[in-house]
Amino acid sequence: xxxxxxxxxxxxxxxxxxxxxxxxxxxxxxxxxxxxxxxxxxxxxxxxxxxxxxxxxxxxxxxxxxxxxxxxxxxxxxxxxxxxxxxxxxxxxxxxxxxxxxxxxxxxxxxxxxxxxxxxxxxxxxxxxxxxxxxxxxxxxxxxxxxxxxxxxxxxxxxxxxxxxxxxxxxxxxxxxxxxxxxxxxxxxxxxxxxxxxxxxxxxxxxxxxxxxxxxxxxxxxxxxxxxxxxxxxxxxxxxxxxxxxxxxxxxxxxxxxxxxxxxxxxxxxxxxxxxxxxxxxxxxxxxxxxxxxxxxxxxxxxxxxxxxxxxxxxxxxxxxxxxxxxxxxxxxxxxxxxxxxxxxxxxxxxxxxxxxxxxxxxxxxxxxxxxxxxxxxxxxxxxxxxxxxxxxxxxxxxxxxxxxxxxxxxxxxxxxxxxxxxxxxxxxxxxxxxxxxxxxxxxxxxxxxxxxxxxxxxxxxxxxxxxx
Amino acid sequence: xxxxxxxxxxxxxxxxxxxxxxxxxxxxxxxxxxxxxxxxxxxxxxxxxxxxxxxxxxxxxxxxxxxxxxxxxxxxxxxxxxxxxxxxxxxxxxxxxxxxxxxxxxxxxxxxxxxxxxxxxxxxxxxxxxxxxxxxxxxxxxxxxxxxxxxxxxxxxxxxxxxxxxxxxxxxxxxxxxxxxxxxxxxxxxxxxxxxxxxxxxxxxxxxxxxxxxxxxxxxxxxxxxxxxxxxxxxxxxxxxxxxxxxxxxxxxxxxxxxxxxxxxxxxxxxxxxxxxxxxxxxxxxxxxxxxxxxxxxxxxxxxxxxxxxxxxxxxxxxxxxxxxxxxxxxxxxxxxxxxxxxxxxxxxxxxxxxxxxxxxxxxxxxxxxxxxxxxxxxxxxxxxxxxxxxxxxxxxxxxxxxxxxxxxxxxxxxxxxxxxxxxxxxxxxxxxxxxxxxxxxxxxxxxxxxxxxxxxxxxxxxxxxxxx
Numbered sequence: 001x002x003x004x005x006x007x008x009x010x011x012x013x014x015x016x017x018x019x020x021x022x023x024x025x026x027x028x029x030x031x032x033x034x035x036x037x038x039x040x041x042x043x044x045x046x047x048x049x050x051x052x053x054x055x056x057x058x059x060x061x062x063x064x065x066x067x068x069x070x071x072x073x074x075x076x077x078x079x080x081x082x083x084x085x086x087x088x089x090x091x092x093x094x095x096x097x098x099x100x101x102x103x104x105x106x107x108x109x110x111x112x113x114x115x116x117x118x119x120x121x122x123x124x125x126x127x128x129x130x131x132x133x134x135x136x137x138x139x140x141x142x143x144x145x146x147x148x149x150x151x152x153x154x155x156x157x158x159x160x161x162x163x164x165x166x167x168x169x170x171x172x173x174x175x176x177x178x179x180x181x182x183x184x185x186x187x188x189x190x191x192x193x194x195x196x197x198x199x200x201x202x203x204x205x206x207x208x209x210x211x212x213x214x215x216x217x218x219x220x221x222x223x224x225x226x227x228x229x230x231x232x233x234x235x236x237x238x239x240x241x242x243x244x245x246x247x248x249x250x251x252x253x254x255x256x257x258x259x260x261x262x263x264x265x266x267x268x269x270x271x272x273x274x275x276x277x278x279x280x281x282x283x284x285x286x287x288x289x290x291x292x293x294x295x296x297x298x299x300x301x302x303x304x305x306x307x308x309x310x311x312x313x314x315x316x317x318x319x320x321x322x323x324x325x326x327x328x329x330x331x332x333x334x335x336x337x338x339x340x341x342x343x344x345x346x347x348x349x350x351x352x353x354x355x356x357x358x359x360x361x362x363x364x365x366x367x368x369x370x371x372x373x374x375x376x377x378x379x380x381x382x383x384x385x386x387x388x389x390x391x392x393x394x395x396x397x398x399x400x401x402x403x404x405x406x407x408x409x410x411x412x413x414x415x416x417x418x419x420x421x422x423x424x425x426x427x428x429x430x431x432x433x434x435x436x437x438x439x440x441x442x443x444x445x446x447x448x449x450x451x452x453x454x455x456x457x458x459x460x461x462x463x464x465x466x467x468x469x
Numbered sequence: 470x471x472x473x474x475x476x477x478x479x480x481x482x483x484x485x486x487x488x489x490x491x492x493x494x495x496x497x498x499x500x501x502x503x504x505x506x507x508x509x510x511x512x513x514x515x516x517x518x519x520x521x522x523x524x525x526x527x528x529x530x531x532x533x534x535x536x537x538x539x540x541x542x543x544x545x546x547x548x549x550x551x552x553x554x555x556x557x558x559x560x561x562x563x564x565x566x567x568x569x570x571x572x573x574x575x576x577x578x579x580x581x582x583x584x585x586x587x588x589x590x591x592x593x594x595x596x597x598x599x600x601x602x603x604x605x606x607x608x609x610x611x612x613x614x615x616x617x618x619x620x621x622x623x624x625x626x627x628x629x630x631x632x633x634x635x636x637x638x639x640x641x642x643x644x645x646x647x648x649x650x651x652x653x654x655x656x657x658x659x660x661x662x663x664x665x666x667x668x669x670x671x672x673x674x675x676x677x678x679x680x681x682x683x684x685x686x687x688x689x690x691x692x693x694x695x696x697x698x699x700x701x702x703x704x705x706x707x708x709x710x711x712x713x714x715x716x717x718x719x720x721x722x723x724x725x726x727x728x729x730x731x732x733x734x735x736x737x738x739x740x741x742x743x744x745x746x747x748x749x750x751x752x753x754x755x756x757x758x759x760x761x762x763x764x765x766x767x768x769x770x771x772x773x774x775x776x777x778x779x780x781x782x783x784x785x786x787x788x789x790x791x792x793x794x795x796x797x798x799x800x801x802x803x804x805x806x807x808x809x810x811x812x813x814x815x816x817x818x819x820x821x822x823x824x825x826x827x828x829x830x831x832x833x834x835x836x837x838x839x840x841x842x843x844x845x846x847x848x849x850x851x852x853x854x855x856x857x858x859x860x861x862x863x864x865x866x867x868x869x870x871x872x873x874x875x876x877x878x879x880x881x882x883x884x885x886x887x888x889x890x891x892x893x894x895x896x897x898x899x900x901x902x903x904x905x906x907x908x909x910x911x912x913x914x915x916x917x918x919x920x921x922x923x924x925x926x927x928x929x930x931x932x933x934x935x936x937x938x
Binding site: 168187 | 582584585586587626627628629633637638640641650654655656657658659660661662663664665666667668669670671673674676677678682693694696717720721722723725763764767822823824825826854855856885886889890891892893894895896897898902906909910911912913914915916917919920922923924935936
């Protein structure tokens with residue numbers, strides 16, 4: 001992440017001014033240009049500077065979205081879709097000014113097909129609201145990125161989280177989309193068949209496009225049966241390598257863990273302090289198993305044998321829901337526990353992802369770098385996927401500190417790329433990771449630009465993100 | 470499928486003539502223009518008429534591919550990638566003439582990362598060759614479309630097959646590609662991290678693009694551990710509805726079946742005759758379970774309870790490899806058994822896919838249509854995904870018969886689309902399904918065209934496939 005990637009694009013002042021008038025006429029009170037609305041829609045949840053939109057429109061239907069897109073397209077004014085604003089790399093910044101399209105009022109579950117294990121929702125539905133809605137059906141939507149993000153935002157950043165190791169990411173769980181494209185028409189990328197070879201995979205083209213290719217108006221999702229039984233486990237290891245080796249073995253043996261999370265020693269210390277726990281302050285794995293009574297017990301038993309082989313201590317396991325919540329408390333509160341290590345400092349959350357065989361090496365080298373650089377940066381990892389996060393605590397008002405952190409992040413990304421990894425496992429590129437993406441994919445960015453120019457020739461959909469045109 | 474979709478495009482005679490000379494100079498004996506080579510590279514495995522390329526180049530490296538692409542691009546001559554020629558919808562036809570790029574000599578496994586459960590292969594590696602190569606590693610590549618297809622071809626048609634219900638399709642199992650694009654440069658779409666949010670999902674854009682956006686030069690695949698134990702099962706049902714209902718329940722309960730295949734009564738009759746078996750001539754499910762001794766037994770037990778609920782008879786189950794091969798014999802020989810019903814007739818294999826809740830209805834209506842139309846068309850289904858195939862046996866020399874079959878196929882596709890399904894679960898669009906794709910996705914085809922024009926402005930990569938520009 002780097003502040004220098006937050007560049008202000010050229011503003012089409014005349015077009016913007018015209019569009020502000022037109023949207024006010026069309027949407028009345030549902031269009032707002034007040035400072036507080038504009039600020040709220042550009043908060044980047046990071047130290048990246050905010051770039052405010054010129055107005056915020058609260059859409060209530062696909063027809064509204066079409067109206068906005070047509071109006072903006074006609075006057076060449078940029079549009080930035082907005083869910084709940086929990087993205088982490090400046091995705092909602094209005095780099096060229098323009099209109100923020102707020103989806104909080106498009107929050108309906110449109111259809112649940114329980115027999116087919118799917119549902120269709122509007123983009124503003126949050127994952128928690130969806131799961132509340134689904135509760136009586138015996139089904140749930142598994143993707144859990146931590147924040148109570150909107151489904152539209154999760155699709156747009158190709159989000160994943162703790163249980164991607166079992167259920168995949170948004171790429172695997174979005175079956176179809178409707179999208180308003182540059183000409184103001186709504187297209188459907190696919191229907192509800194479980195698989196299809198019918199033409200280009202537009203679904204997965206829009207998933208992860210961060211709103212740069214069109215505006216998503218509905219999402220059809222795969223659902224899962226709520227497991228009959230959920231087991232939880234926690235165990236500490238002597239060092240990160242042993243913990244990671246236990247993870248690799250678990251994955252290789254095909255044990256279908258639902259979650260397998262690593263907290264490093266610094267993070268465990270933070271959690272002990274924050275949640276008044278007394279976990280051993282060593283690298284610790286948190287596990288969750290989904291299945292029947294029998295299969296959960298079997299998975300736990302298989303994992304225990306592996307953990308023991310790698311010298312795990314204090315392995316605790318439970319299938320009692322309350323005890324499990326207690327065991328997992330440290331993990332659930334990890335973010336706030338991390339922040340509480342230094343509440344006066346800013347917190348910057350960043351992620352990389354490497355092949356799991358490289359995970360121990362990548363985490364260990366990163367810890368050494370943290371120590372050498374003198375940073376406060378606990379590590380939490382979705383280690384079953386080779387994905388880990390750092391919460392870097394630092395004084396973002398101090399330029400020297402910012403430089404130090406940015407140099408550290410550059411090294412972190414170089415390290416992950418050198419190990420055949422990626423600069424972002426789940427946060428997306430936004431503005432913060434543009435330069436690393438260039439290093440990661442080089443010439444492929446030209447192909448991305450060709451796609452972008454083909455679908456959005458006037459560069460109006462969330463411009464200034466992912467790559468420079 | 471319709472013969473009328475096989476349209477001859479405009480040929481660039483001057484460019485073709487120049488390129489024939491240039492490729493002869495560059496590739497010598499590795500470039501062939503003889504009739505038999507040309508015919509062999511346009512066989513469509515269906516009744517669709519062949520459209521021969523003007524020459525066939527046997528590439529041996531990505532450098533060779535770059536040379537071919539640059540030469541053809543300079544003189545605006547089309548290119549058609551060719552694996553083993555097992556595609557079913559005219560994908561290898563050279564609709565505008567041009568050069569067939571044969572990958573049979575790019576058949577190396579480049580890298581196996583056993584710890585990370587991945588490998589990288591050249592496009593000409595066949596799935597059987599890959600699994601033979603992997604045998605000693607304890608890993609396997611699960612996708613099994615029936616034919617011993619090339620991995621490049623499987624990626625390009627987004628292939629799947631019998632065990633997609635457990636392991637997914639090519640979309641889920643290709644991690645990264647290298648591709649030579651229109652400018653003759655090779656790009657890498659991703660690296661080896663298990664997940665990534667790093668920009669547009671170019672991997673899945675090229676998977677299923679049927680060679681229309683660039684030429685794949687290597688494929689990085691996910692691998693699976695060879696199951697400790699494999700169980701097989703067979704059981705017959707009174708009718709298609711009961712069999713499908715048993716499938717729906719199995720999927721809803723989350724039983725991780727590795728394969729769950731339906732043969733309809735006509736297909737079972739064909740198999741009995743062909744393989745000298747005595748299966749009850751009723752709709753029959755063939756199952757496979759992967760896991761440990763314990764989990765396979767558990768899955769079989771769970772399935773048995775469901776099957777019984779839906780009135781299954783003669784449920785047979787085994788975990789002995791030889792007995793399993795015997796049980797599955799009917800399914801393995803289904804295609805040839807079908808052909809043997811009328812060896813003098815042509816066999817046309819077609820597929821559709823619907824949400825599983827609609828499967829029984831779709832199969833039953835299709836059977837009624839077959840009977841009313843007076844066709845010989847046994848049905849085999851990858852029913853866990855809602856995907857089924859018909860092998861239509863007919864006299865393709867008789868115009869009236871062809872019209873009758875084409876009208877039947879139009880109704881089949883309309884039926885699947887009306888049920889929120891797709892015109893192709895796994896064969897792809899090629900030429901044969903173009904008109905159905907139009908009906909299925911409408912305006913989304915304009916977005917596909919924008920992508921195509923962006924990446925291949927001169928329409929040189931496998932032109933005349935998927936959609937008309």
